[in-house]
Amino acid sequence: MHNLYLPVEEALAKRKQKGVLRTLRPRQKGVDFYSNNYLGFAGNENFQNILLEAIQKNPDVLNGSTGSRLISGNSDIVTQTEKYIAKEHHCEAALLFPSGYNANLALFSALPNRHDTVIVDEKIHRSVHDACKLSNAKKLKFKHNDYNHLEDILKRQTGTVYIAVESLYSMDGDFCPLQEITDLTAKYNAGLIVDEAHAFGVFGYGLVNSLKLHEKVLATVVTYGKALGTHGAAVLTNDLIKAYLINFASPFIYTTSAHDFLWISISKGYEFLNENKAASVQLQKNIATFRRGNLKSRSQENSPIQAIIIPDNHQLKELSKTLSDNGFLTYPIFSPTVREGTERLRICLHSFNTESEISELTKIINEFI
Ligand SMILES: Cc1ncc(COP(=O)(O)O)c(C=O)c1O
Structure with a gap:
């Protein structure tokens, strides 16, 4: 009889083999450089x-x-x-x-x-x-x-x-x-x-x-x-x-x-x-601090999303792990979400990130690259 699960299993196995299988994990603890909570309003008392x-x-x-x-x-x-x-x-x-x-x-x-x-x-x-x-x-x-x-x-x-x-x-x-x-x-x-x-x-x-x-x-x-x-x-x-x-x-x-x-x-x-217009002003200050970290970002100067291209799946995974071991949460984006060869570390900056957190983050990435 036709195995209904076979194509599903094959598709998942293919993703796993490529190292890009998506899974749901509990929310991690650490410094948030990955969420879309740009102004910190989620969680604002x-x-x-x-x-x-x-x-x-x-x-x-x-x-x-x-x-x-x-x-x-x-x-x-x-x-x-x-x-x-x-x-x-x-x-x-x-x-x-x-x-x-x-x-x-x-x-x-x-x-x-x-x-x-x-x-x-x-x-x-x-x-x-x-x-x-x-x-x-x-x-x-x-x-x-x-x-x-x-x-x-x-x-x-x-x-x-x-x-x-x-x-x-x-x-x-x-x-x-x-x-x-x-x-x-x-x-x-x-x-x-x-x-x-x-x-x-x-x-x-x-x-x-x-x-x-x-x-x-x-x-x-x-x-x-x-x-x-x-x-x-x-x-x-x-x-x-x-x-x-x-x-x-x-x-x-x-x-x-x-x-x-x-x-x-x-x-x-x-x-x-x-x-709370001050939140977006602070966010821009934090983006400027990040940009002074001299990372090669393909993103625009005043964007809260900064993408660092790491076109090697393995290296990207390693970098993201190193950052998370140091308490920094970033988001590695593998293909097929982005085109092969343009895999990247996506860093989202927020109004609540501190100057020392941003400096530490850029230091670790610079040392890794
Ligand atoms: C450009 C863009 N449009 C639409 C959406 C979907 O918005 P929502 O998360 O509210 O469904 C997203 C979210 O990922 C997005 O990045």
Whole structure:
């Protein structure tokens, strides 16, 4: 009889043999240079107290939402939170999701149809690739941040075209040339969608907002599980696209809405962000301290994500182990998450990392290399 487990076992064995088998481990103890908690809001006692107070005032927020937002799950709190977010970002409408993955899945599976084309930066997040499969649209890739290559591809398209970029790339820690890509989008009448998962909070309300490009962008995705220290995501867009997503995006329609506590934590998170601007200033100081450590980083100067290429799996594993033996938690990224030969140590800097921790980290890496 056909062995159902055989291909599964073979796939896992292949990963193990390559030394890249993923396993779940208990959260390690050590100095955090690997999480997305850039501003230290997750675990911030003042933020926790604000959230506790909100729950005490209204314990109902802990209840399950009871259904899809199109049936019984559309609370006043989620509606008010969306209005608040739209106002903060100076856009017409916001649509909330329980995570950034869900937001991207909704957008890119629903908006493009089988006759359309989605052009993605080759380094775009996996959620966009997964969504494109669901949409059946044609997907093309342009070379990372290469807007000339993007234009070459755009010139050859007919019909509706969407472009997908991240404002700050999570694996390389570099920024998208947003201005140039927005100009191209306008020239070719395409729809630009910007994922701001790693920029939101670190750079105010994100780079689309700070560069005042929101009117030229079809939709922006901001996520709240990283710098904001909570969870969830919003698609920032106009009323028309919001109505379309509510009608056609399966990841929005066919799922139970999150409980109100999530939405409360997001609006309180915005307030906390505005009251604690010092955190992002401190983060920039820490990034500068790291950069003075003279490591060859392929990332941009003011990025909280710094990637050090160690193109040898074995060496990368060794380095990451040496760091963890010394109490430093970093994240080695092996292929296939990144292309073979570009394996790297990803270091995430935070507002709460101390100068001596950063200096010690760079010293160990410099000695190893
Ligand atoms: C660029 C990018 N987009 C989307 C996501 C997904 O966001 P979330 O973790 O909220 O699902 C991530 C998280 O890894 C990301 O890095």
